[in-house]
Amino acid sequence: MRHFILCFFLWYVGVGLSLYAQSVGVNVSVGVRKTFKLSKKDALDLRQQFQMTPDLERYDNEFGDFFNEDGLWPIPDRRTRKTNNDDDNDNDDDNNLSNGNGGTSNGKPWVPELDDQPVLVNLDWRTTSSAQYNREWFRWLRSTTGYAFQYDGKRAQHSVRAEIDYRPLRHQKGKRALDIAARVGFQTTGTKRKNKNTMRWDYQLTPRIDLTWNLKKDHTITWSNGLNGVWDKGIFLFDRWRSNINLNFIYRKNHRFVLSFQRQQRIDKRRISHGVGLGYEVRF
DSSP states (O other): HHHHHHHHHHHHHHHHHHHHHHOOOOEEEEEEEEEOOOOSSSSEEEEEEEEEEEEEEEESSSTGGGSSSSSTSSSSSSGGGGOOOOSSSSSSSSGOSSSSSSSEEEEOOOOOOOOOOOOEEEEEEEHHHHHHEEEEEEETEEEEEEEEEEESSSSSEEEEEEEEOOGGGGSSOOSSEEEEEEEEEEEEEEEEEETTSSSSEEEEEEEEEEEEEEOOSEEEEEEEEEEEEEETTEEEEEEEEEEEEEEEETTTTTTEEEEEEEEESSSSSSSSSEEEEEEEEEEO
């Protein structure tokens, strides 16, 4: 647990620096998962997840100077600086005061005003309920099929997904620190059109490769690289490439924490975006 707390601190600092330098998407998720063993090779997963995506936005309207009024913001004092006219009774020139690097006003040090423009925190949220059937054909070959229902307060979305999971290093038994998985998934997603009773269906094909490194018994790092392929007007094309690095920690078997960083690059456009995530899930 101490190693995870240290990694969380480093992740938090990294996120802060990233947010300071550029716009980065943030995602926080909480979930519950229950697995039913149907047989030695078959299992059913039921999952409920709640996700939040905070978005910071400056509050700029007719009340934008509300916090600038005296008494509502403790520092700095309004008396520390004059504007453009040298209208006091001393012998100095107020216009020669430096921008926070020295100078005095009425014999008192000048203090730069803080950026006290209000900031709003907008929270986009969504819930996802899903059921997934897992089949282990061999130790090195698995398949999954599932259905998910997603709702964000405005619209509902239905998804059906099927995936093949091939792990070449598992042809031989035994535990190893490094594991490789080659996965190909097909997904169809239906979204209700605005002001219409019809559904819009999108089709995606996502091949990817995952590398998993077991640091300790309860600590793993996963590096995933995948392409996202879509059918658009009868034409299939790969439109983006995603790379994810996840730090997973299992606490007392049932509690799972994950810190994640994602880099997404559009193939058809020169556009790169980043995202960071913090997740928690209880498994039964």
